[in-house]
Amino acid sequence: MFELKDVQVDGILHIDELTIPANQFTCIIGPSGSGKSTLLRLLNDLSSPNQGEILFKNISISTLDPLQLRRSVVMVSQSPVIFDGSIEDNLQIGLSFSEKEPACAKEMKELLELFLLDKRLDEDAEHLSGGEKQRLSWARAMLLDPEVFLLDEPTSALDEETAKTVLMRFRDYVRRKSKSVIMITHSKELAELVAENTIYMSPYSIGGKAD
Ligand SMILES: Nc1ncnc2c1ncn2[C@@H]1O[C@H](COP(=O)(O)OP(=O)(O)OP(=O)(O)O)[C@@H](O)[C@H]1O
Numbered sequence: 001m002f003e004l005k006d007v008q009v010d011g012i013l014h015i016d017e018l019t020i021p022a023n024q025f026t027c028i029i030g031p032s033g034s035g036k037s038t039l040l041r042l043l044n045d046l047s048s049p050n051q052g053e054i055l056f057k058n059i060s061i062s063t064l065d066p067l068q069l070r071r072s073v074v075m076v077s078q079s080p081v082i083f084d085g086s087i088e089d090n091l092q093i094g095l096s097f098s099e100k101e102p103a104c105a106k107e108m109k110e111l112l113e114l115f116l117l118d119k120r121l122d123e124d125a126e127h128l129s130g131g132e133k134q135r136l137s138w139a140r141a142m143l144l145d146p147e148v149f150l151l152d153e154p155t156s157a158l159d160e161e162t163a164k165t166v167l168m169r170f171r172d173y174v175r176r177k178s179k180s181v182i183m184i185t186h187s188k189e190l191a192e193l194v195a196e197n198t199i200y201m202s203p204y205s206i207g208g209k210a211d
Contacts, residue, residue: 001148001180002043007052013038015052018199020182022057025171027191028184030201036184037078039201040150043182044073071098074146078153080137082128087112087136088121094140103143111139114169116162131157135166142173149174151183155190163187167194 001022007015013035020026020043028036041047042054045066054061061069083090091108095101108121115135119128125136134157141149155163171194174181185191191198 001057002182003055003058004042005053005055007042007049007054009035009038009042009047010050013049015039020180020199021197022180023178024196025174025181025194026183026197026199027195028182028199028201029186029188029191031203032186034201034203036201037152039199040075040152040182040184043148043150044070044075046075071144072146073148073150074141074144075150076138076141076152076154078156080130080133082125082133082136085125086122087117087119087125087128090125090136091121091140091143094144098144100144107143108139111142114173115139115166129157131159131162134158138170146179148180148182151181153184153186155185155187163190164193 002018002020004015004018006017007013028039030036038047042049043056043061045061045064048062056064056069056073083093085093088108091111092102095103105121112119112121115138117132117135117139119132125133128136134154138151138154155167158166167190173179183194
């Protein structure tokens with residue numbers, strides 16, 4: 001699905017060759033500062049490499065409309081983006097930016113349940129905890145129904161049990177719907193739980209390894 005060839009981000013990342021398969025749960029593991037977030041940002045054109053080529057479904061990302069690409073390849077960033085307003089407002093806003101039909105209450109409530117968020121849709125999102133905000137921004141990405149989820153440590157603010165439960169539920173959902181996931185995690189345990197494919201990173205180099 002993604003193919004990277006001789007990709008370099010100066011002083012941060014060098015990737016000789018890497019293929020990330022479609023319809024799989026890929027985890028990226030590596031020490032802090034090894035370029036994991038930088039790699040993820042390359043995949044939906046939030047950053048561009050200084051050299052090399054990145055293909056998405058055999059087309060060079062540099063030739064694609066970034067907005068179109070980001071409709072198919074959605075990023076859930078490390079620090080959740082929460083807008084003023086209710087939980088419902090925060091769920092609907094992604095759909096409205098993408099000019100898609102609003103979600104119905106049932107669908108939104110199911111997502112809150114999936115993410116173990118015991119909250120009403122009309123509650124103010126501002127008062128949610130860090131871990132709840134993280135799950136809310138993840139749920140917002142799910143409503144967009146993208147082909148590919150890029151997840152930057154989506155469980156970093158969650159306790160171990162909640163992280164495992166949410167991640168397993170998310171994995172079941174993406175399997176059912178044949179989605180592709182590329183997730184950064186510092187937890188080898190979580191990676192072992194969900195990964196079908198693992199990318200191990202070290203500074204200035206990368207090696208892709210299929211489990
Ligand atoms: N825009 C930028 N300009 C300069 N340096 C940058 C930029 N973005 C990232 N870096 C540097 O590149 C290196 C890799 O950063 P990146 O965030 O990709 O690492 P990471 O593996 O995701 O780290 P962590 O696990 O701590 O989140 C870091 O040393 C960082 O300071």
